[in-house]
Amino acid sequence: MIPMKNQNAEKIRKSKPSCKFADILSDPKVKRRWEKVRKYFFLRESTYDMTRKCNIRCKGCYYYQGDKQYAQNNRDPEAWQRLMRAEKKRGITYVVLAGAEPSLVSELCEICYQEMPLGTIATNGLKYIPKSIGYKIHISVWGNDETSYLIRGAKNMLLRQVENYKGDQRAVFVYTFTRDNIHEVYDVIDILATYGCKVTFNIFSAPVDYDGSLRHTTNSLLFTRKTIMDLMSQYPEYVIYSSYNVVAHTHKFGLHDLYSCSYPRMNPSKDIGLGRSFRQYRADLTWNRNTACCVPDTDCYDCRHYAAGSAVVTARLFRHASHPLTFKSWLDYVDTYLAVWVMGYEKGKNLCDEFIAPPGFGVFKD
Amino acid sequence: MTMGINEITLRVSEVMINELKLEDVTPETFDVDMDLVDEVGIDSMDLATVALALQDDFSIRFDEDDYPKLTTVRYIGEYIERKLSS
Numbered sequence: 001m002i003p004m005k006n007q008n009a010e011k012i013r014k015s016k017p018s019c020k021f022a023d024i025l026s027d028p029k030v031k032r033r034w035e036k037v038r039k040y041f042f043l044r045e046s047t048y049d050m051t052r053k054c055n056i057r058c059k060g061c062y063y064y065q066g067d068k069q070y071a072q073n074n075r076d077p078e079a080w081q082r083l084m085r086a087e088k089k090r091g092i093t094y095v096v097l098a099g100a101e102p103s104l105v106s107e108l109c110e111i112c113y114q115e116m117p118l119g120t121i122a123t124n125g126l127k128y129i130p131k132s133i134g135y136k137i138h139i140s141v142w143g144n145d146e147t148s149y150l151i152r153g154a155k156n157m158l159l160r161q162v163e164n165y166k167g168d169q170r171a172v173f174v175y176t177f178t179r180d181n182i183h184e185v186y187d188v189i190d191i192l193a194t195y196g197c198k199v200t201f202n203i204f205s206a207p208v209d210y211d212g213s214l215r216h217t218t219n220s221l222l223f224t225r226k227t228i229m230d231l232m233s234q235y236p237e238y239v240i241y242s243s244y245n246v247v248a249h250t251h252k253f254g255l256h257d258l259y260s261c262s263y264p265r266m267n268p269s270k271d272i273g274l275g276r277s278f279r280q281y282r283a284d285l286t287w288n289r290n291t292a293c294c295v296p297d298t299d300c301y302d303c304r305h306y307a308a309g310s311a312v313v314t315a316r317l318f319r320h321a322s323h324p325l326t327f328k329s330w331l332d333y334v335d336t337y338l339a340v341w342v343m344g345y346e347k348g349k350n351l352c353d354e355f356i357a358p359p360g361f362g363v364f365k366d
Numbered sequence: 367m368t369m370g371i372n373e374i375t376l377r378v379s380e381v382m383i384n385e386l387k388l389e390d391v392t393p394e395t396f397d398v399d400m401d402l403v404d405e406v407g408i409d410s411m412d413l414a415t416v417a418l419a420l421q422d423d424f425s426i427r428f429d430e431d432d433y434p435k436l437t438t439v440r441y442i443g444e445y446i447e448r449k450l451s452s
Contacts (some may be wrong), residue, residue, distance in 0.1 A: 021418040041411040091407070124383050239420050262410075271434045273410030318414040 002125035014314060024327050040342065043118065045274075045341035046087060047096040047294055050108055051075075054061065054100035056124055058142065058152040059176075060214045065207040065297035071282035080108050083285055083365065084115035085355050091277055094292065094341075095119035096133070096307070100158045101285070103127040109135070112282050119340050122307075124175075125161035126154065136343055137170045140202075142187055151178075151214075158191060166195040173197050174306065177224045178204040178214035189231060193238045200240045200340050202229055203249045203304035215302065218252050222364075225250035230257045240339050242332035242350045246314055247357070248306045251364045253311050256300050258358045262315045263293035263308070266300055273309060310337040319359045326359060328352040368450065374424075375443035381419050382439065386412055398439040410434065426450060 025031045111131045125139035148157040165171035206215045267275040280292040294307040320330035328351040338345035357363045379396035415434045426449040436442045
C-alpha cells in the first residue's frame, strides 16, 4: 500500500494539467522569465569534498557524520585536474566544492576552477578564498556571534566573515535557521545589509541519528516561515529568496516527501537527470552511489536543505507546469536558485508573492 | 482522422528540433532510433520541456513517471499513439 504522502505525489503525476503550457507562457512576463532561466538548463552538477580538514567544529555538521570523514586527503593537483577533465567528459558542467572546508586547500579549488568555470564553494568564511577563483562563495552563518561561538566555537565569526567578503560579487551569506536561532536573524541581517552583503536562507536539516536541539519542530518551521517573509519585505535588496522557497523549505513535509528527491541516494533510476549523472566525491576522489547526494548523511526525511532544494525543486518542471500561479512560483524558485549559485546571474522581481502549495499538497498553515 | 505512427514521429521530431534548437537536422533526417540521452545529449529538463510541448500539441497527458523512459523519438511516437487511441 502506498503511504499517504506518496499517494499525493502519485495523484499529481497522473493528474491532468488545468491548462496548456502554451497558455501559461502567453503571459509575456512569464515567457520572458522562462526564456531567461531555461538558458541554464545545461547545468549538470556534482559535488566534491576537498579535504577532511576544517578549522572549526560545528554541532550538527553533516561532514563529520558517516564514513566520508575518514577518507584520506588527495592533495595531488594533477589528480584533481584529471578528475575535473574526466568529469567534463561525462557531461558535468557545474561543481560544488564543499566539505570539510575548501578554503584550506584553495590551490585545489583553483585547479577545479581552471578546468570547470562554473561552480560554488561552500565555506565558513573565516579564511579568504583568492579572487582568482571565480566561483560563487556561500558563507555559512548559524546565528549571531554568541550563538556561533556556542555552536561553532569561533569568536566574532560574522564580523570576520564580513571583513573577508564585503563587496565581493561572489559572496552569498547563507543563514541557517535552527530551532533556536530564528529571532537572531534580524541582528545578523542588519549587519549584513549595512555592509551590502547578499543573503539567502537554509533550514537546518538533521544528520542521520541527530537528536539535538537544533532539529526543527512544526512550530519552529512556522515561525521561520513568518520570519523569512518579514525579512523579504524588510530587506528586498539583500535577501535572495521567494515565497515559493519559503513554502517548499518550511513545510511540515521535507523535500523528499514533497518532490521525490532526485539525487541517487533516494532515486534508483539511472535513466536521466541527477540519478544518472550526479556524484558526490570524497576527499580521496572516490564516490559511492548509495550515499550520493548534496548533503550526505542528512536524514532524508528531515531534509529541507537549500542545496538539495536547488536541485530537487528545480528538477520538477513538469509537475509545476500545470497552473499559471504554480508555474510562476516555480520560476521564482529557479530564478532564486540561479542568483544564488551562478556567477553573474541577476535575480528578477518575484512573479508570485502568494503562498502556492507544492503540487499534490497543501500550503501548511497554523 | 487519426494520425499514423509515421506522422506522429515526424511531428515529435519537429517539436524536438524546435524546442531544443537542434542544428544540422530536419524532421525528415532525424534518426528516430537515436538515444536521446546518450546520443543527442538531452537531459531531464530538456525532455520535460519537450514533453510539455507535445502535451499541448497532441492534447494528451504524459505521466511524469513515464517520460524519463521515453528515450527515442520512436518510443515517444509509440507512446503518443497509445495515448491517442486509448
